[in-house]
Amino acid sequence: MTDISAHPSGKRKTSSLLQLDARTKRRNAAERRFQIYGLVCIGIAMVALVMLLVSIFSGGASAFRQTFATFEMTLPAETLDPDGNRNPEEMAKVTTIGYQNVLRQGLVTAVRGANIVPEGMTDADITGMLSPEAAADLRNRVLNNPELLGQQVEIDALAHGRIDGYFKGRVTMQSAERDANVTPQRLQLAQAMADNGLMALRFNWGFVTKPDASDQRPEAAGLGVALLGSLYMMLVVLVLSVPIGVAASIYLEEFAPKNRWTDVIEVNISNLAAVPSIVFGILGLAIFINFFHLPQSASIVGGLVLTLMTIPTIIISTRAALRAVPPSIRDAALGVGASRMQAVFHHVLPLAMPGILTGTIIGLAQALGETAPLLLIGMVAFVRDYPDGPPAGLFDPASALPVQVYNWTQRADPAFVERSSGAIIVLLAFLLVMNAVAIILRRKFERRW
Amino acid sequence: MSFIKLSVSALALAAVGATASHAQDRDTIQVAGSSTVLPYATIVAEAFGENFEFPTPVVQSGGSGAGLAQFCEGVGSNTIDIANASRLIKDSEIKTCADNGVTDIMHVQIGYDGIVFASAVDGEEFAFTPADWYKALAAQVVVDGKMVANPYTTWNEVNPDLPEQPILAFIPGTKHGTREVFEEKVLAAGCEESGALEEMTALSDADTAEEACVAVRTDGKSVDIDGDYTETLARIQSDANGIGVFGLSFYENNTNALQVATMSGVTPTTETIASGEYPVSRPLQFYVKKAHIGVVPGLKEFVTFFVSDDMAGPNGPLAAYGLVSDPELAATQAAVEAEETM
Numbered sequence: 001m002t003d004i005s006a007h008p009s010g011k012r013k014t015s016s017l018l019q020l021d022a023r024t025k026r027r028n029a030a031e032r033r034f035q036i037y038g039l040v041c042i043g044i045a046m047v048a049l050v051m052l053l054v055s056i057f058s059g060g061a062s063a064f065r066q067t068f069a070t071f072e073m074t075l076p077a078e079t080l081d082p083d084g085n086r087n088p089e090e091m092a093k094v095t096t097i098g099y100q101n102v103l104r105q106g107l108v109t110a111v112r113g114a115n116i117v118p119e120g121m122t123d124a125d126i127t128g129m130l131s132p133e134a135a136a137d138l139r140n141r142v143l144n145n146p147e148l149l150g151q152q153v154e155i156d157a158l159a160h161g162r163i164d165g166y167f168k169g170r171v172t173m174q175s176a177e178r179d180a181n182v183t184p185q186r187l188q189l190a191q192a193m194a195d196n197g198l199m200a201l202r203f204n205w206g207f208v209t210k211p212d213a214s215d216q217r218p219e220a221a222g223l224g225v226a227l228l229g230s231l232y233m234m235l236v237v238l239v240l241s242v243p244i245g246v247a248a249s250i251y252l253e254e255f256a257p258k259n260r261w262t263d264v265i266e267v268n269i270s271n272l273a274a275v276p277s278i279v280f281g282i283l284g285l286a287i288f289i290n291f292f293h294l295p296q297s298a299s300i301v302g303g304l305v306l307t308l309m310t311i312p313t314i315i316i317s318t319r320a321a322l323r324a325v326p327p328s329i330r331d332a333a334l335g336v337g338a339s340r341m342q343a344v345f346h347h348v349l350p351l352a353m354p355g356i357l358t359g360t361i362i363g364l365a366q367a368l369g370e371t372a373p374l375l376l377i378g379m380v381a382f383v384r385d386y387p388d389g390p391p392a393g394l395f396d397p398a399s400a401l402p403v404q405v406y407n408w409t410q411r412a413d414p415a416f417v418e419r420s421s422g423a424i425i426v427l428l429a430f431l432l433v434m435n436a437v438a439i440i441l442r443r444k445f446e447r448r449w
Numbered sequence: 450m451s452f453i454k455l456s457v458s459a460l461a462l463a464a465v466g467a468t469a470s471h472a473q474d475r476d477t478i479q480v481a482g483s484s485t486v487l488p489y490a491t492i493v494a495e496a497f498g499e500n501f502e503f504p505t506p507v508v509q510s511g512g513s514g515a516g517l518a519q520f521c522e523g524v525g526s527n528t529i530d531i532a533n534a535s536r537l538i539k540d541s542e543i544k545t546c547a548d549n550g551v552t553d554i555m556h557v558q559i560g561y562d563g564i565v566f567a568s569a570v571d572g573e574e575f576a577f578t579p580a581d582w583y584k585a586l587a588a589q590v591v592v593d594g595k596m597v598a599n600p601y602t603t604w605n606e607v608n609p610d611l612p613e614q615p616i617l618a619f620i621p622g623t624k625h626g627t628r629e630v631f632e633e634k635v636l637a638a639g640c641e642e643s644g645a646l647e648e649m650t651a652l653s654d655a656d657t658a659e660e661a662c663v664a665v666r667t668d669g670k671s672v673d674i675d676g677d678y679t680e681t682l683a684r685i686q687s688d689a690n691g692i693g694v695f696g697l698s699f700y701e702n703n704t705n706a707l708q709v710a711t712m713s714g715v716t717p718t719t720e721t722i723a724s725g726e727y728p729v730s731r732p733l734q735f736y737v738k739k740a741h742i743g744v745v746p747g748l749k750e751f752v753t754f755f756v757s758d759d760m761a762g763p764n765g766p767l768a769a770y771g772l773v774s775d776p777e778l779a780a781t782q783a784a785v786e787a788e789e790t791m
Binding site: 092095096097132136139171175178179180181213214215216217289290293294295296297375378380381382383384385396397407409410411412413414 | 475477479481484487488490491492494495496498499500502504505507508509510511522525526527529570676677678679698699701702703704705706759766769770
């Protein structure tokens, strides 16, 4: 045997751990570059997120506050109860238009009494300060309690959207001059009323609890019906998609023979998960409304459509969670004499639970933000009546949170811009809570091997 | 686990049971259709819910065509009761309706709406004629006796009196009823007014010429907006050269962001539209399924309330929002009372 000479020249190449050679430097540089690329990518994502949040919160935070006019007035009994017997059924003949006139007269008396009306401002101009919603509120209050008639009561009325916009900085004296819905005098009066404690901007629960409102009273629009509708739909999705999805995936993963049929089913489930959501809406219209004759705009149909959409997501994540449980667990259970069902339900399923829960919640969160399938089943609509309690209320017309955002962005009145951003904040809060629950559940039940 | 099982099965059973009992009856009025009529319909629906014992009607948007398609699906509790439209129902739609058993249809006109042309509030002022719009938007125009692709790129090339500003128009997409009115009252009228119709008829035949009048250029100078007026407004705010087509009520709610152009020298207001001076207006209406009156509670009351003087009259909330009140409202009220069908 001869010595293998690595360096025919006979000169051995030396290297030092302390002094990096060119190749190592190149490799290190590549690694640093990669890290920088990664940081840049994260940076872009963060900037986009921050921009989104800033634009939504700067635009929408004001939706949670609303301007109210507070003044005292006597409710004229002879106008509001012409029959004089305090019977709510007969008093209901006086419409909101009648109440509006009464309320306006009360406001005129109050501000003229306080001596804060700008010179030359007419009574007719003053009456435009209040929201039409205030009359409806007063009417409900009086019909619920007819004894208020003839008494001095404190009125807490929503101010007109443009007046509200003035206190939020959306409407200025300059824009008011060009604006057909408000005059600079009204803004002066609003300022004077605020200085005298007759008008104030304060937190408005109505934004979360009240129903949608028409274009004429953006100040009164709220998310109440949309929240209930979304809640009902999530209930339907949860009750239907979790048992169906989990049962299907347990069968496919643990019991089904591996043959051509199960392959076909598997491919189809993966395909379904990628189908655009509007397709499920078309399916829902054809099956649930046209064939089963379920009502339009009802949260049950919305829930069923979203269930169809969510099931593939749940099946895929449940199967992944089941596959992640080590076979040794199953083998050990079967080895001590458990049946396959016992092995699955007593041992595998509890261990797969965190993964299943996470998948379910992510599926639900996805369904919560979906508008497209609801378009075709009539849920993208103006709905003002609260649905009844479940289960009957599932069949009442309802709206949904993302639908409300979509609807409000299409309204003509600029006051709806802040409301749609406000609705997005509520939707984001919902999603945040759901995702936080997913993370907590996963942390709590997670097992490592 | 057993509690969960119990509650799940209880809910499932309740759902099935409720399906059976709720499948047939419906107590809420269902309305769908034109996005131009939508704000008026919601204003009336809101007031109706407040003042009557009936539930507030559910109003969907989606465009006149989509609403009428839904309307013509058939008779029964899972079809809509009222279709809003910013154009008249077409013969083909009446036929579809009849094929599906929707025969007795009530046509209710609620008033008029002006179509206005508006640009960014701090931009140039415009005074249009229909001929300007035809020349600016036509796909092909006649130059020296030949049909050529529209060569105009700025408004002053179309009409020397207009400012030198690139042509960029945001017009309603084909699913909107407004588009049809725009084609008929602006493009076709402008085509005739400018004499292009005659020239084109001489070149080919009358039908082709009429079609060519309303064919809109597709080189990016004219943009179809399939969304609502808010989308048109957003486009104008991002590109100051844009001129958009709006409903009068939308413009009146956004006077701080938009300035309106005159058409043939007339400024669009409720007065000029009511008198017919302003040329581009159309009636707004809705169609009611007579078969649903008496079945869906409150339907007749809702329709009556919609056209009542308190709502659609010249001093009502609809007029305050921008609807041009119909001078013949009393006739409409009588027709609704008698449940007259088309």
